[in-house]
Amino acid sequence: MHLMYFTEQPMSAYDEKAGRDFGATALMFSNKHFDPVAGSRLYNNYIEQYMLAEEVGIDGIMLNEHHNAPFCMQAKANIFAAILAGMTKKAKIVMLGNPLPLAENPIRLAEELAMIDMISKGRLVSGFVRGGGQEQLATGVNPAFNRERFEEAHDLIVQAWTKAGPFRFEGTHYQHRVVNPWAVPLQKPYPRVWIPGVISKETIIWAAQQRYPYIALNTSIEQTKKIWELYDQVALQSGYVGGPENRGYLIQVHISDNEDKARENAKQFRWMQGEFTGLAHPVWSTPSGYGSPTNRRAFVEFAAGRAINPRGNTSFEQQVEDLRIIYGTPDQVVKKLKRILEQTRPGILALWGNDGFVSQEDSLTCIRLMGQEVFPAIREIAKSLDLKSPFEADAPVHLRYSKDLKPAKAAAAE
């Protein structure tokens, strides 16, 4: 089991009322509401949180990035990864991940990630994402080619990491006549790539085809099971059997030594007006061409205000009921997490510990209890359930490095 700490790095100092008055807290919500004095304090708070997380023995620090919104202060995950590469000693630096389509020059990403891997002495996990719809608009990238750019940038980066340069790359969206970056990753054949996601079937299928672990982001148990069903089916078609080492899960968990306090702090998971990415116009979060064409009809109905959000926007109580938000003392939290582990069998687990206005003191308490009490118990449960991480299972970094591939039928028979 690989156990991680995650925070969205909330810019909690923004003016919530201004967000409500404007009717949106993303993309077009003015950055005049960003306070760099608070920003400076918060960035340093987050560094302190990560350093404590390492000190109390977590396996990995999960990082991500978003743009033009208060719910996440990381505009470039590689910046934090670079800081942590130098400051931490043991924890994996798990990027979930770099939004590939936003890159106009993926070779620069390949270089940055290679530097992070070398500086951290091989502790990088290099996850990749498509980036939300708003990310495309915030960076002027064409949403209609999002998936094509994702796959092509991935191929270019992997080539830059594994193939001796100089070589030439002539793609549809990326053309580079000289690929020869003088920074390559320490880990061979290349750093592990994990793929986080929420709803796109195409991404689950693609991840399974690559044999990259898929990290389900705070989905309900039922949704998570459906994701593994699809992943495992594609795995069989690709000649291997999916297992815990292919499965990751991120869940909102706040831990305290006091249940009432834990509950109050857990309510902060809903601080962005109930949507973790805040309020946004549907056409910003899903610009035309960004989503799957099979969802087009349902989406336009929702966007025109004639149907409920297909992603759902459920109450705090309901999310607690569904085990999408967990809070409590370490014992209480472990019991609930055990149910999730038993039912969905992940080999990678990330706890999203703190959000919104949770104080730095309470955030640090949460992390301390996570590392010292919750994770040791989870490790024991994982052992009894045989939930191995990709590291423990020594899983291949990519399908092409597999030594156990079988024809689809034989794999299915196992």
Next chain:
Amino acid sequence: MAGVDWKTSTVAAGGTKLHLRRAGRGAPLLVLHHETGTLDDLPFYDALAAKHDVLVPHHPGYSRSERPDWMRSVRDIAVVYRGLLSELGVAKPALVGLGFGGWIAAEMATMAPADLSRLVLVGAMGLKPPQGDILDLAITGYVDYVRAAFHDQKAFDRVYGAEPSVDQLEMWDICREMSFRIAWKPYMYSQTLPHLLASVRAPALVVWGDDDNVVPMSAGKRYVEALPNAKFEIVKSCGHAVDMEQPEALAKLVNTFIGRE
């Protein structure tokens, strides 16, 4: 206008298949629709077909025409339409471009300046407005965006209904996706087109609604300056979608200009 006999066909041209509506007799007139696609029947089309041989193709990737995945620019559409005209044996047509279709018409005019009788641009995109910006489709809701093209919202209701159908919303999404594929950056204009317009000697009419909230009128003035032989007409109390908001007024302007009124 009742009694116009529109014929529908699918024509292969320029490496793709186009849905084409055609009606009327007389000199050929190619009408190029907006980036929001087009309905099959519109009073403006009928009014033109009373005097001309009117061709209304659906742009590749819009409305009922299939999407060529390879297409990357608005100029590609113009080339496809040059192919369509040649396929149909239509020579020296008048081009009537509506909004986004105006950009396509202008590109077509620059490609073959001699193969053109008249050029009509109505609230045309394609040039960077000297003042103001072209309304951004990507951050505006489906209905809000189309409504922004009307000065009088009753005109929108008349064309699309006060609550457009889900089919219509879906169609707008498909059109939007195609616009992103071919006109994302720079958004809805070409940096080279203004220079190329100098070769268009055919008489041109540039028409703008006086309350166009989609393409600033400054872009219209820039067209008039760049085209060697152009005049400017303003339609009063009218938004960007002049063809749908004031179809009779626009048809009269066009028919007069082309010489059939």
